[in-house]
Amino acid sequence: MRWEFNFNVPTSIEFGNGTVNNVGKRAKELGGNKVLIITDKGLAQTGILDRITNSLEQEGVSYLIHDEITPNPKDVDCVKAYEKFKNENIDLLLGLGGGSSMDTAKAIGVLFTHEGDLKDYYDFDKLEREITPLICIPTTSGTGSEVTSGSVITDTVTKKKEAILDIKLAPKLAIVDPELTLSLPKSITAATGMDALTHAIEAYTANVAEPISDALSLYAIELIAKYLPVAVENGKDIEARQNMLVGSMIAGMAFNNADLGAVHAMAEPLGGLYDTPHGVANSIFLPHVFEYNIPSNPKKHAMVAEKLGVKPEGKTFEEIAQEGVVLLHELASEIGIPKFRELDNVNPEDFQFLAEGAFNHLCTLTNSRELSEEDYLKLFQKTYENKMELSTH
Template identity: 85%
Template sequence: MIWDFNFNLPTSIEFGNGTVNNVGKRAKELGGNKVLIITDKGLAQTGILKRVTDSLEQEGVSFLVYDEITPNPKDVDCVKAYEKFKDENIDLLLGLGGGSSMDTAKAIGVLFTHEGELKDRYGFNLLERDITPLICIPTTSGTGSEVTTGSVITDTITKQKEAILDLKLAPKLAIVDPELTLTLPKSITAATGMDALTHAIEAYTSNIAEPISDALSLYAIEIIAKYLPLAVENGNDLEARQNMLVGSLIAGMAFTHADLGAVHAMAEPLGGLYDTPHGVANSIFLPHVFEYNIPSNPEKHATVAVKLGAKAEGKTVEEIAQEGVVLLHELASKIGIPKFRDLDNVDPEDFEFLAESAFKHLCTITNSRKLSKDDYLKLFQITYGMKMQHSS
């Protein structure tokens, strides 16, 4: 195969235990005189926020805190923060938390530096200039948003998740400290870890994957498959936490360059409609989409299966890939991911709408196998445990 590709990583990465204590120095180096910290109320009540603010205070950097971030961040929340702080002379943003905090910080940066509404920027390369300088500090091993060039925001009018995708959105610095993930509850560890695994698998099997993203994806799959059950079982296992954070980080680098596929095309409409946690939605659809995609590239799917722990000896490529499906189901079950049917507010009457939304999603274009709206409908039905039906 002959590739043509570009690989651009505009974010500097500082990884290690205790690196959060350097944030004050790094903020000053980036010219930060007044920092807006974007986080959630849960983190604001832990010692994690205090470690950040102590470091800023030590370096004489002033700061304000916006702690009203919710899962699946919404456009109205971004606007609310912008309106509250637009006259405060903020010159540095700091996203502290999971993907919701970091994506919201990016969107606030867009509002600080661009006229108009967020919806004017949904899509590829629609920013005219860099956003307000941004430091991201992840506290989950999931989204990789600390190194991605995208921000996913729920449009509260259409109930759809939308994406702003642009290099100008990239954080200037990612401070990646495994110690900050030690307090993460089992359920969030599981869901965010499966989100990272989905990123790695979809990036590897994407129809625009390239050699660097492949290398990153394969390593991420291998270490996430090994360490995610350990991190869920014992949240204080620092080795597991370190490896999960590396896996999440490099999976983020991989999908920034290779994009994603039908799992995200299905999961994001589900999150937009029902507010389902993103990692849970990905986990639910991942085995089913993986199985659907096998015919498009059996070799790559078999390679994923081996990284997940499948035994290859004496089997055909297709049989190895099918073992990957089994292993993905087993992993989700082992770490306590709920079934699609067990989610509280899912209504099969909505599957037509969800299938239409998935079909229109940007990730459909880069999925390894072509899908129609009807294919998506069948996948929603199969995942829910319904008999396959054809849409009218």
């Protein structure tokens, strides 16, 4: 096989216990004189924010705090934050939290540096210049947004999730401190961990995958499969937390270069319509889409299954991969992920709308197996019924 690919990691990474205490120094190194910290109210009331503000104060860096982030960030909230702080001479942004905080920080950076509306910059490579310099500090092991050049925002008019995708959006620095994840609740640990696993599996099986993303994806799958149940069971296990953060981060690097697939194409319309947490949505669809995709590349899907824990001896690639489907279902059940029909407000009458949104999603183009709108409708229906054996139709 002849490889032709590009691979970018535009973000510098500082990883380790206690690294959050260096944020003041790093802010100064990036030329920050006045920082806007973007986070949520829950984190704003914890000692995590105090550690950051203390570090900034020690280095003489002034700051303001925007703590109104909610899950599945919306365009109107990004604009509201921009209007509030646009005249404050902010020269450095700091996204603290999960993907919602970091994606909102990126979107605010776009508004600080570009004219027009956010919708003007949806899709690939629409930015004219780099955004306001950004430091990202993740407190979950899920989105990998600290190392990606994308921002997913819900359009409140269309009820659809949209993405700004441009290398000029990438954070300058990611400070990745496992200690910040020790107090994460079980449910969020589970959902964000499955989000990271989805990133790794979809990046590996995507039809635009390449060797560097493959290597990162496989290692991420191995780490997450081993340590996610441990982290959910005992959130104070620092070894599990460290490995989950590494897995989440390198899965982010992988999909930032190899893209994703039908799981995300289904999850994002669901989140746009029902405000379903992104990690939960990915968790629900992952086993069913993985099974549907097996015929496209049985060998690669078997390799995923092996990293999940399947013993391959004496089995075909298809058999190994099918056992991987079972393990994905079992993992989601073990860590407490709800079933599709158990989610609030889910209405089967919406499945046609969701299927249309999934079919038109960018990730459909890079899914390992081709799907029609009708295929998506069947996947939504069969996931709702929690049926398996999708790869046989």
